[in-house]
Amino acid sequence: MQHKSNKIPGMRNDAVNIFYEGLQAVEPGAAVKNYCRLDDDQLIIGDWIYDLEEYNNLYVIGAGKAAAPMAATLERILGQRITSGIINVKYKHLADLKRVKLIEAGHPLPDNNGQRGAGEILDLVQNAENNDLVICLISGGGSALLPLPFPGLSLQDKQDTIKVLLACSATIHEINTIRKHTSMLKGGRLAQAAYPAAIVSLILSDVVGDDLDVIASGPTVPDSSTFAQCIEILNKYDIINTLPESVVAHIQAGAEGEVPETPKEGDPAFKKTRNLIIGSNMDAIMAAEQRAKHLGYNVLVLSSMIEGETRPVAYVHGAIAREIIKTGNPLAPPACILSGGETTVTLKGTGLGGRNQEFALAAAIDIDGSEDIVVLSAGTDGTDGPTDAAGALSDNATMKRAAAMGLNPHHFLANNDSYHFFQKLGDLFVTGPTNTNVMDLRIILVK
Numbered sequence: 001m002q003h004k005s006n007k008i009p010g011m012r013n014d015a016v017n018i019f020y021e022g023l024q025a026v027e028p029g030a031a032v033k034n035y036c037r038l039d040d041d042q043l044i045i046g047d048w049i050y051d052l053e054e055y056n057n058l059y060v061i062g063a064g065k066a067a068a069p070m071a072a073t074l075e076r077i078l079g080q081r082i083t084s085g086i087i088n089v090k091y092k093h094l095a096d097l098k099r100v101k102l103i104e105a106g107h108p109l110p111d112n113n114g115q116r117g118a119g120e121i122l123d124l125v126q127n128a129e130n131n132d133l134v135i136c137l138i139s140g141g142g143s144a145l146l147p148l149p150f151p152g153l154s155l156q157d158k159q160d161t162i163k164v165l166l167a168c169s170a171t172i173h174e175i176n177t178i179r180k181h182t183s184m185l186k187g188g189r190l191a192q193a194a195y196p197a198a199i200v201s202l203i204l205s206d207v208v209g210d211d212l213d214v215i216a217s218g219p220t221v222p223d224s225s226t227f228a229q230c231i232e233i234l235n236k237y238d239i240i241n242t243l244p245e246s247v248v249a250h251i252q253a254g255a256e257g258e259v260p261e262t263p264k265e266g267d268p269a270f271k272k273t274r275n276l277i278i279g280s281n282m283d284a285i286m287a288a289e290q291r292a293k294h295l296g297y298n299v300l301v302l303s304s305m306i307e308g309e310t311r312p313v314a315y316v317h318g319a320i321a322r323e324i325i326k327t328g329n330p331l332a333p334p335a336c337i338l339s340g341g342e343t344t345v346t347l348k349g350t351g352l353g354g355r356n357q358e359f360a361l362a363a364a365i366d367i368d369g370s371e372d373i374v375v376l377s378a379g380t381d382g383t384d385g386p387t388d389a390a391g392a393l394s395d396n397a398t399m400k401r402a403a404a405m406g407l408n409p410h411h412f413l414a415n416n417d418s419y420h421f422f423q424k425l426g427d428l429f430v431t432g433p434t435n436t437n438v439m440d441l442r443i444i445l446v447k
Contacts, residue, residue, distance in 0.1 A: 007372045007447055008395050015376040015393065015443045016429075018291045018336065023380055023431075025287030026438045028066035028139065028204060029073040031279040035202065038077050045200055046276050052081060055133040055198070060085030060100050061121045062137030063145040064216060065381050065437045066204050068095035068102060070137040075099055086124060087137060088117040088145040093433050108166070109159050110147030118148035118185055125190065128197035136190070136199055140206030140381055140437025142216025143176055148184040150250060150259070157244040158182060168237040169346040171307065172207055176217040177225040177233060180262055181254055182247060186217035187225070187262035192269040194220075199273045205280040206381075206437045208305045208341050212275050220273055223262035227254030280304070281340035281438045284380060288338055288441060297336035297445065304439075306341035310355045311362040311413075313343050314377075317444055318366030321373045324446045337444040345385075351417020354385025356440055357392040357428070361418040363444070364394035365409055372396065372447040378429050381437035385419075390431040391440075392422040401425060 024030075036045050043050040052058065058081055060074055067087040072095040075082060085100035090107040105114030128134055149158050161182070165175045180187030191199055201220045203212070213221045230251045234240045240248055253259045263269050281304040289299045300320075306313060317337060324335045343355045353361075356377040363375045378384065378391030402409050405424060412421035422428045 008374060008397065011372060011374040011445045011447060012393055012395070014295050015374050015445055017295065018288045018443050019376055019378060019441055021291035022284035022288035022441050023434060023436070026204065026279040026284045026380060026436050028069040028279070028436050031204060032070050032073040032202060033077070035276060035278045036074065036077055043078070045202070048200065048274060050133060055131055057083040057128065057132040059083055059124060059128060059132065059134045060137065061087065061124060061134060063088040064137065064139030064142040064204070065090045065093050065107070065433070066139035066435055067137045068093055068097070069435050070139065070202065071095065071097055071100045074135065074137070084124070086117060086120050088114055088121070090141055090145065090433070093435050105145050107141045107144040109162060110144050110155060112155065114145050114147045115155050118146045121146070122148060122185060122193055125194035125197065128194055130196045132197040134194050134197050134199040136201040136220055138201050138216045138219065139204035142219070143179050143186065146183070146185045146216065146219060150182050150184055153182055153246055153250060157247050160244050161247050164239050164242050167347055168239055169309070169344045170233065170237060171344065172342060173211070173214050174233045176214050178230055179217045180223055180225060181227055181230050181251060183217065185219050187213070187223035188218060188221055188267070188269065189262060190219035191273045192263050192267065195269040196272065201275045203275060203277045204436060204438060205277050206439050208307050208439070210277055210280050212277070221275055222265040222267065222270055226261065227251055227259070231255050279436070279438055284438050284441055285338050285340050288443065292336040292338070297334050298331045299336045299338060300331050302337060302339040304340040306339050306343065308343055310343040310345050310358045314359045314362035315366050317442065318363045321367060321444050321446050322370055325371050333446045335446040337446070339442045340439055342439045345416065347416055349415030349417060351412065351415040352387060352420060353416055353418035354379070354387055354389070354391070356384040357387070357389060357418035357422055358413070358416065359442065360392035360394040361409060361413050361421055364398035365413065367396045368399040370396040374445045376429060376443045377440065378431070379440050380434060382431040382434040387419050388430060389419065389428040391429045392418065393427045393429055398425065398427070
């Protein structure tokens with residue numbers, strides 16, 4: 001593989017090194033251990049103390065890509081004090097569990113396994129009583145992995161609805177607003193079902209701004225969204241005629257007061273409910289920042305809250321990199337630009353890819369012909385869109401190398417086919433399942 005500069009391979013290695021440092025900072029088991037410990041009969045979670053002698057049963061439930069290692073750590077801490085438990089995880093996102101039942105299920109599209117597990121979780125918490133404690137483990141993917149449709153709706157309805165919402169580039173906040181109002185567990189309804197048992201949720205955040213009522217669609221959090229907002233979303237993206245009729249009818253009935261709203265602030269269900277974020281995108285960014293500094297880079301942390309269409313976001317990152325080369329602003333090279341969050345891609349082509357691969361491709365076009373710049377954009381969960389890649393690497397010579405192979409980057413970008421573009425170049429970034437998820441991490445290095 002020919003590069004424009006002999007610095008590029010070393011910079012690529014640095015970018016990968018920086019990414020994995022960020023990933024390590026949000027390893028789910030370590031995050032649980034940082035916030036939970038047992039002192040005799042007292043379970044200390046953050047600043048809260050639970051005297052386990054006061055509880056008859058201790059249940060562990062949850063859903064998400066990171067739920068298995070979170071549960072494994074809890075088992076090591078609590079051992080036989082755990083009465084029983086059930087968690088739903090994405091296929092192959094596993095851990096060796098002794099007391100908590102693990103159910104593998106579909107993500108991002110929910111499946112029958114997910115619905116079965118969600119039903120078992122609901123049965124468990126509904127049977128929990130006043131002197132019981134429920135620990136709920138929530139992480140990225142939790143929405144898709146807790147698919148329990150509202151009566152009158154089917155799993156197929158939910159699958160079709162998610163497909164439409166993903167294709168129209170709705171934000172995760174908007175998608176989860178719809179999810180919460182078509183589900184028996186989301187939008188605070190899990191806490192409502194568990195009441196009067198005490199419930200504490202340990203949460204790995206995978207949403208911009210760490211909004212508790214959006215992460216996994218907020219199963220144990222008062223819901224600030226409404227059926228009326230669901231109607232606004234349907235109108236905004238003009239998808240009323242493309243969604244299942246049963247879903248539209250359900251939402252319209254809710255907006256007219258014929259279906260109960262999700263529980264709000266002040267609902268009795270939340271008197272004994274606590275929620276604690278134990279890991280976030282900024283945690284990953286800060287660890288990546290320290291690694292980059294150790295490698296000799298001046299570091300600029302842009303934000304952990306970047307949203308919007310992937311391509312313009314990539315062009316802005318590329319422009320900052322080019323400015324660093326030209327004027328030394330906003331910081332002098334060697335420089336590392338870090339950002340997080342989660343962008344969206346409006347699908348117009350028929351290719352294969354994800355937002356991180358599309359970011360790397362759009363950035364490659366923007367920095368073509370510049371001096372030494374390396375771009376790595378990847379999902380911390382190890383999956384970018386419907387592919388086996390976490391993201392991709394590109395640099396200022398990517399366009400030149402593509403041309404030498406007869407590849408037209410603009411054609412691949414227009415067809416949303418970034419996966420096959422980087423596959424041909426050997427520049428896919430493949431991590432395999434990471435068992436965590438705190439959105440995306442973008443690393444731009446400039447020398």
